[in-house]
Amino acid sequence: MKTILRAALVAAVATGVSASVRAADISGAGATFPYPIYAKWADAYKKETGNGLNYQSIGSGGGIKQIKAKTVTFGASDMPLEPKDLKAANLIQFPTVIGGDVPVANLDGIKPGELVLDGAALAKIYLGEIKTWDDPAIKKLNPNAKLPSQAIVVVHRSDGSGTTFIWTDYLSKVSLEWKSKVGANTSVEWPVGIGAKGNEGVANNVANTKGAIGYVEYAYVKQNKMTYTNVINKDGKPVSPDAASFQAAAANGDWAKAEGFYVILTDQPGAQSWPIAGATFILFPTQPQDPAAAKEALKFFEWAYTKGGKMAEELDYVPMPPDVVSLIKKEWSSDIKDASGKPLM
């Protein structure tokens, strides 16, 4: 017994000793949506420069909370903070990549891209007003499809997530009833449906339940070849989710005028725009507690903007357009300062 305890103590002390020397360790936490690309970037960056960046996807709300509590170097959120909240918390935010939500369904005989829905119909489905698949509203949009009179099983996220924020923001924009009854947030009070944990949970549920509908991130849909539906956008045209439609949505974003880059890319105009797109943001303190780590983090993002675009596209994200990137870098040099007031970059 004593020898076991002694050995354990020695091991503990040994690990503690190894803890003393630490390079500027960048840590980030937040959104689950960009996690795959951040992880891939971090891995490649470490291979190239030897600096590690540890990003943990605890959720957008978590990212906001942790950066406000200053327990991480930067936070990540799919839901942008409003300029007044940014000022109050002494943060700046900037977007990194663009993606979006895609509705997926499980109906016998319906193949990916065969079904078309619009915002109003989606809102009514998620409000519980449209209860079966052969409802006239759906039939009107899909005159040629064979729709069974099956009950619609609504699936949503149980954990708070930026994916939910983008989805509910879109529904709020296309349906006043949704806006007043439910609203938009990373986590809402869903009128109907079951909650599943994570994109995987939603996908699993939809795949296993006949007549189910859910929403998942685009990267996920592509990776798992799910049965997605097309959606009619603001211009009245049905679009499929793919890199082109996401880029069209991103191109319409008015980044230059938005303070704090507060642009939500849902329901954007444009014949080709995917209506349920969104960017994901990084939250950065205007006066970082650990200037060395903060500078390393900014260098990482600079690397990601210049060299990480291809990796993002491989994982089905849309990189930011170059003019937005220069706007972002300008904001870094003007707003992020260290303790003496000197800009970090």
Added chain:
Amino acid sequence: MWREAVLPPLPTGAPERKMSPRVQMSADTSSTGKANGGLAVTDAAALVSMPEIAAAGRDRRKVLRRLQLSDSGFRLLTLCSAAAVLVILGGVILSLVLGSLPAIREFGFSFLANQSWNPVTDKFGALAAVYGTLVTSVLAMIIAIPVGIGIAIFLTELCPPSLRRPIGIAIELLAGIPSIIYGIWGLFVLAPFVQQYVEPALIAIFGPIPVLSTLFAGPPYGIGIFTASFILAIMVLPFITAISRDVFETVPPVLKEAAFGIGCTTWEVVRKVVIPYARLGVIGGIMLGLGRALGETMAVTFVIGNAHKISGSLLAPGTTISATIANEFTEAVGDVYTSALIELGLILFVITFIVLAASRLMLMRVQRRDGA
């Protein structure tokens, strides 16, 4: 040996003290402490037998005082450790209470009566979570108690002796499986199965019956209160079985043989002799299982369906307190949201406290009646 390290060497020629036979016997027949007990006794006996050596006496007093100090030091150490356990719990409760203050100030008692959980408008109510916690735990116990006691009966009465140990260990292994494994298995293996076969069957069977049809109504989701309770039952089962089996084994064979002797069947012996005798232990095991079921997080989070709503149907999704906290804590933005979650944790703590206190009281009353 501590003697050489601690005590000054005794002069040679010290007569061996004759030990009283009783002391010798207890020292010899003591089980594992045999070798050391014997040595210690001899050395201590040798020590006490030399009052004449003054120099050795002074050294001895010094050493004895040091031993006394280390003795009271050890006592103080253990006392502080026991107090530390209290402090830790006190700290947990304090941090929970402090964290819940914003929500308590905002909602007051309506928190317990309100079902809606709306992060957008920052209006929260614990009713759905508390309902889910209680219902899943009670349902899990309803499934697990008969099955657990049944297995214990099997192991003590029916099972061939050679198989008893392996099967017993196998059942206890169920308790060792980490809860996240139960969650993953539940989500990927059990839920689809339940959704495709079990739930449609239940809906079909109970559909025509008026009252029970609402209990088993609804589209078959696969996940929900029923699946979560089922997995909880499997997790709680080994605790009830292990403790019941241990207690069943302590029943004096004379009692059982007397019952068999007058012609009782095995079931009658179990029902009339074994279970009443082992009542206390079985209740203790049930309470332990209930405590585990109330606090289980990971397994439930994956399969409960996470809907903040009280529904009449067991097949509907729901939520429990731990599942809500696990799902939403890292996401929660804003003081009220976070503190509402912490207040949920406080409520869970209080529920566990009440269950434990009630079980203690019940055990005490049963013990008093038994004259124990």
Added chain:
Amino acid sequence: MASIYRTRRRNNTIVMGLCMAASAFGLAFLVLILAALLWHGLWGFTPAVFTEMTPPPGASGGLLNAIMGSLIMTVLGLAIGAPLGMLAGTYMAEYGRYSRLTTVVRFINDILLSAPSIIIGLFIYEVLVVRMGHFSGLAGALALAVIVVPVVVRTTEDMLLLVPGPLREAAAALGLPRSYVITRIAYRAARAGLITGVLLAVARISGETAPLLFTALNNQFWSTDLNAPMASLPAVIFQFALSPYKDWQQLAWTGALIITFAVLALSILARVLARQRVPQ
């Protein structure tokens, strides 16, 4: 008259049949779970799992940093929690066996034992993570220690109470100081049971996920730094199992396989040691 005997015998047969069915039920689920773990996890059980770090999506890798992080935090949590628990249990069984304090501590301990581990994670988050300003392996280890303490207190007290009184009396009557009676005599007598308690505590914390979520977070890279977020096997499984990437899901199942069989081995070891003590 004969019908009564028939009824009784029939009831007996029915109930005994149900008991056998219950046992089959319990065993069936054990087999189902282990089979699912083996089926999904064995495919990915390659040496790479033990030599490479957790990969980003789309790349192959292993679980080395997670396994190491889990080992470090488990050992540290045990090193902090087990001595504390053992000393507290010693007080309750030896010095304060009939005191009021012991009754209170025993009750409090049972509450802590049944406390949901997520609450303990929240507690350590408020007390340590927010104060320190970052997530850390140390916070994770402390959360595990708080989970270890009640288990060890319970088993220590129970095992020490089983040591026969005459053993202690003999030693005390012949001049051994109380602390030596306890450490040299009682501990040695109860040694197997105490080790069982520690092993059960280890089995319990090895599979804990919830308390680590808000304390140690997780780490993509190799890190033995206690002052930084640390990877752990349950957290990695949690993250990977819910992801869309096939290689991550495979690693999650393999990790689940590793944890389960490690915990099962520890449990069996604990049982074997406990049985050995009984025949005396």
